[in-house]
Amino acid sequence: MNMNDRIESLLEKVQKAPRYTGGEMNTQVKGWDEAPLHFVFCFPDTYEVGMSHLGMKILTGLINDQSWSLCERCFMPWVDMMEGMKAQQVPLFSLESRRPLKEFDVIGFTLMYEMSYSNVLAMLEMGGVPLERRDRGESDPIVVAGGGCASNPEPISDFIDAFMIGAGEEVMLELNRVILDRKEQGWTREECLKRLAQVEGVYVPSLYDAEYNEDGTLKSFRPNCPEAPARVMKRYVDNFDQAYFPTRTAVPYTEVVFDRITLEIMRGCTRGCRFCQAGMLYRPVRERSLETLVRQAEALVESTGYEEISLSSLSSGDYSCLPELIRELMRRMKDKRVSISLPSLRIDSVLKESLEETQQVKKSSLTFAPEAGTQRLRDVINKGVTEEDLIEKARDAFEGGWSSIKLYFMDGLPTETTEDLDGIADLAQKVVGEYFKVPKATRAKGLRVTVSCSTFVPKPHTPFQWAAQDTIPVINEKQEHLREVLKIKGVNFNWHAPHLSYLEACFSRGDRRIGRVLKRAYERGCILDGWSDQFKFDEWMAAFADCGLDPAFYANRVRAKDELFPWDFLDCGVTKAYLWREKEKSDRAEITRDCRQGCNGCGIQRFPGLCAYADPKRNQAPSPSLLPYEPAEKPEEDQAEGRNA
Amino acid sequence: MRMLGVFEKGERIRHIGHLDIQRAVQRGLRRSGLPVAYSNGFNPHILVAFASALSTGACGLREIMDVTMAREVTETEFLTCMNRAMPPELRLQEARRVEDRHPALTASLKAAMYELRFRDAEQAEKLIAAIPVLMKRETVPAVRKTKSGLKECDIKPWIYALRGEGSVVYATMALTEREACKPPMLLEALRREAGIPEEEEVRLLVVRTSLLGENDAGVFIPLEKL
Missing domain, CATH: 3.30.70.580 (Pseudouridine synthase I, catalytic domain, N-terminal subdomain)
Structure with missing residues (x-):
């Protein structure tokens, strides 16, 4: 049987064959010879998860729009398909042309979640690409990666040739151009990587060396050649309003996680929640104009036929003209029967009326995220939500005909005590109380308050990057306590065992050495870790033991103020000095104002014109110990100009 | 309209x-x-x-x-x-x-035409050779999936036409809510006649080529022309 027959025969046997067949509406299929550069976008999770991902839509669209490059797609196969592929010797192939990954010039991974790293390894190996970058030869593809987790690339840096830091829309084409030049000029792999290192926002791990102290902490981290910059600057989208946004996106045949139009209305967030990595990484806040959004929405409705639009951002309620936007979208979409799903947090009364008029509100369930149970702890994490706010919104919702409310919390936050856990139950009880205050005749039937609790994972580039995660026994105890106190009529409690969060904590703040654990765990059969039926915690622990590394060193250790972190060489906009100030304020349960009320000097103000709320006067020199790689010879303005050039 | x-x-x-x-x-x-x-x-x-x-x-x-x-x-x-x-x-x-x-349309639908395109020529030959034997039988028992579970039935009266050529079997079979012979039921019967053991995999592509209704003269014509 030839390759295609073998694939066809496998597809007859697996569950959900459409995951592997492609051919969806709006998926561009360029002929292999129509473009000289061949890129395969790999999503290290299943088709259903990957096809819901906005970044993938943006980047595949962008690459395919260039006459000189084509972009195909590949997802992590499910276990049944993987086993069949191994048995039939079918390499992992792209959906469009069914070519093995190794035939592409560039393999690009998006790293959204640390616990998808084992899938990256599986996909590379199945695709016929040597796992470790040092084993790759001249004819092997260049393996690149970007996405949120690239903000600490070290744990997976043995397997990736080059990382893109920051906005993919900006750096993607520049990176591809270099790889195309290599193809045309015949540069060696090494030369190509050195040239990639000179693209702003690109980190090439082979060009850097790490040394460690006896206690296991990082001693030094520096480039080993002149081509690599000591500090890698994150890339920003200069003009977010006009930035590339695809208006013909793929419409999957089968149902995927987010099966609707996603309109990115805003990037960044001004609230400064201290646990939130996205809130720190995607600064500054930038909005798309109403005109642009309406135009994009109309084009997308026309090209996809979707019946629902959701507004996407870190905090859609903060979009400055949200009511106007929603009204305008509803006005234009009414005849087309397109519904707009709203950020549930901010439904003002005027909006509520217009919603009721058009009957477009599905009174399914409202979600609130107080994150912590007491005001003290909410101040520690700088979550600007008060109990009064929450109770008032719950009352509004119950009076408005909702009967189902979801409350999201975290357990294991820094400084958390039993009192804070009891506070969660207290809050849930008060929300239930609000429901019963609404007269029986007018309130909706079937009260359902769902309390969901996830385990806190300290993340790099946040004020909690110095913090320890609670150990698994401590989290278990806390969850047991929560189960007791949340035995309230009308309240459902959802929690997750902390094991996955523990590993997430290891890898989110891991160093280069932990890559060995990743490889070992993969060899021991760990893949699809994000799927609870596949997760093999004991194998992960065994892999740590095999490599002589202690997971607690990464997850449960309080880090010193002047510790050199593996991600310190990346400038992601927010300075380490600012993060330390925030950490100290957090220790005092002191809040930091929303950026819109005044600049807090997070570091973005170093780049003139980038942040609408920046105060350049806040541009004070950070203490040297906190910024070990600040190049002394270059004034910061120059750097910013270089970025714009 | x-x-x-x-x-x-x-x-x-x-x-x-x-x-x-x-x-x-x-x-x-x-x-x-x-x-x-x-x-x-x-x-x-x-x-x-x-x-x-x-x-x-x-x-x-x-x-x-x-x-x-x-x-x-x-x-x-x-x-x-x-x-x-x-x-x-x-x-x-x-x-x-x-x-x-x-x-x-569902009310007027009477039958459908299918092609069973076999991947393996040798298997196809055996299955096609079984067609005359099958068609001579008085009854052809089969199991039908219905809303209320599996039901035994006789598919013989539901097979209106059946022939083979090359590695393709062409079939016209009943397709109404009450009486329907689906390609897997036909394949099962053919396998039995051809003596292909259960554990042997038969790979094929099923193509439904036409949906049929019945005109006033009692003749099958394409449903969309009715």
């Missing part, structure tokens, strides 16, 4: 189930900009019906959708707009305008 659209479910998307095909067609109709009618109520949906659900794994050459229009549209207009809006695997071949009172 209603529009009957004859469309193809291509080989590449044969693993897509009927519900997903329905949704893809609805989204295609939305993209087409055609004046389709919507249902009333809280979650309005496009008024479109299908003559028959096609099994996952099978493809179809002349499947039929039945779309209620909100205002008058010509057949050409319908075809042009839809083919601009549909993926290549769901092409429309023909459209026919009918009145609102035209009977529902």
Whole structure:
């Protein structure tokens, strides 16, 4: 049987064959010879998860729009398909042309979640690409990666040739151009990587060396050649309003996680929640104009036929003209029967009326995220939500005909005590109380308050990057306590065992050495870790033991103020000095104002014109110990100009 | 008015189930900009019906959708707009305008024509050789999946025509709500006659080539022409 027959025969046997067949509406299929550069976008999770991902839509669209490059797609196969592929010797192939990954010039991974790293390894190996970058030869593809987790690339840096830091829309084409030049000029792999290192926002791990102290902490981290910059600057989208946004996106045949139009209305967030990595990484806040959004929405409705639009951002309620936007979208979409799903947090009364008029509100369930149970702890994490706010919104919702409310919390936050856990139950009880205050005749039937609790994972580039995660026994105890106190009529409690969060904590703040654990765990059969039926915690622990590394060193250790972190060489906009100030304020349960009320000097103000709320006067020199790689010879303005050039 | 659209479910998307095909067609109709009618109520949906659900794994050459229009549209207009809006695997071949009172397709559907394209020539030969034996039998027992569970039945009276050529079996078989012989039931019977053991895999592509109705003279004609 030839390759295609073998694939066809496998597809007859697996569950959900459409995951592997492609051919969806709006998926561009360029002929292999129509473009000289061949890129395969790999999503290290299943088709259903990957096809819901906005970044993938943006980047595949962008690459395919260039006459000189084509972009195909590949997802992590499910276990049944993987086993069949191994048995039939079918390499992992792209959906469009069914070519093995190794035939592409560039393999690009998006790293959204640390616990998808084992899938990256599986996909590379199945695709016929040597796992470790040092084993790759001249004819092997260049393996690149970007996405949120690239903000600490070290744990997976043995397997990736080059990382893109920051906005993919900006750096993607520049990176591809270099790889195309290599193809045309015949540069060696090494030369190509050195040239990639000179693209702003690109980190090439082979060009850097790490040394460690006896206690296991990082001693030094520096480039080993002149081509690599000591500090890698994150890339920003200069003009977010006009930035590339695809208006013909793929419409999957089968149902995927987010099966609707996603309109990115805003990037960044001004609230400064201290646990939130996205809130720190995607600064500054930038909005798309109403005109642009309406135009994009109309084009997308026309090209996809979707019946629902959701507004996407870190905090859609903060979009400055949200009511106007929603009204305008509803006005234009009414005849087309397109519904707009709203950020549930901010439904003002005027909006509520217009919603009721058009009957477009599905009174399914409202979600609130107080994150912590007491005001003290909410101040520690700088979550600007008060109990009064929450109770008032719950009352509004119950009076408005909702009967189902979801409350999201975290357990294991820094400084958390039993009192804070009891506070969660207290809050849930008060929300239930609000429901019963609404007269029986007018309130909706079937009260359902769902309390969901996830385990806190300290993340790099946040004020909690110095913090320890609670150990698994401590989290278990806390969850047991929560189960007791949340035995309230009308309240459902959802929690997750902390094991996955523990590993997430290891890898989110891991160093280069932990890559060995990743490889070992993969060899021991760990893949699809994000799927609870596949997760093999004991194998992960065994892999740590095999490599002589202690997971607690990464997850449960309080880090010193002047510790050199593996991600310190990346400038992601927010300075380490600012993060330390925030950490100290957090220790005092002191809040930091929303950026819109005044600049807090997070570091973005170093780049003139980038942040609408920046105060350049806040541009004070950070203490040297906190910024070990600040190049002394270059004034910061120059750097910013270089970025714009 | 209603529009009957004859469309193809291509080989590449044969693993897509009927519900997903329905949704893809609805989204295609939305993209087409055609004046389709919507249902009333809280979650309005496009008024479109299908003559028959096609099994996952099978493809179809002349499947039929039945779309209620909100205002008058010509057949050409319908075809042009839809083919601009549909993926290549769901092409429309023909459209026919009918009145609102035209009977529902599911009610007029009597039979369907299939091709069972076998991948293995040797197996195909054995199976085709079994056709005359099968057709001489008085009864051909089979098991049918119904809403109330598995039911034993005799498919012999439901096989209207059966022949083989090369590695393809051509069959015309009953397809109504009460009486239906589906390709897997036929294959099972043929395997039994041909003596192909259960553990041996028979790979094939099922293609439904036509949906049939019955005219006043009692003759089968394509459903969309009725």
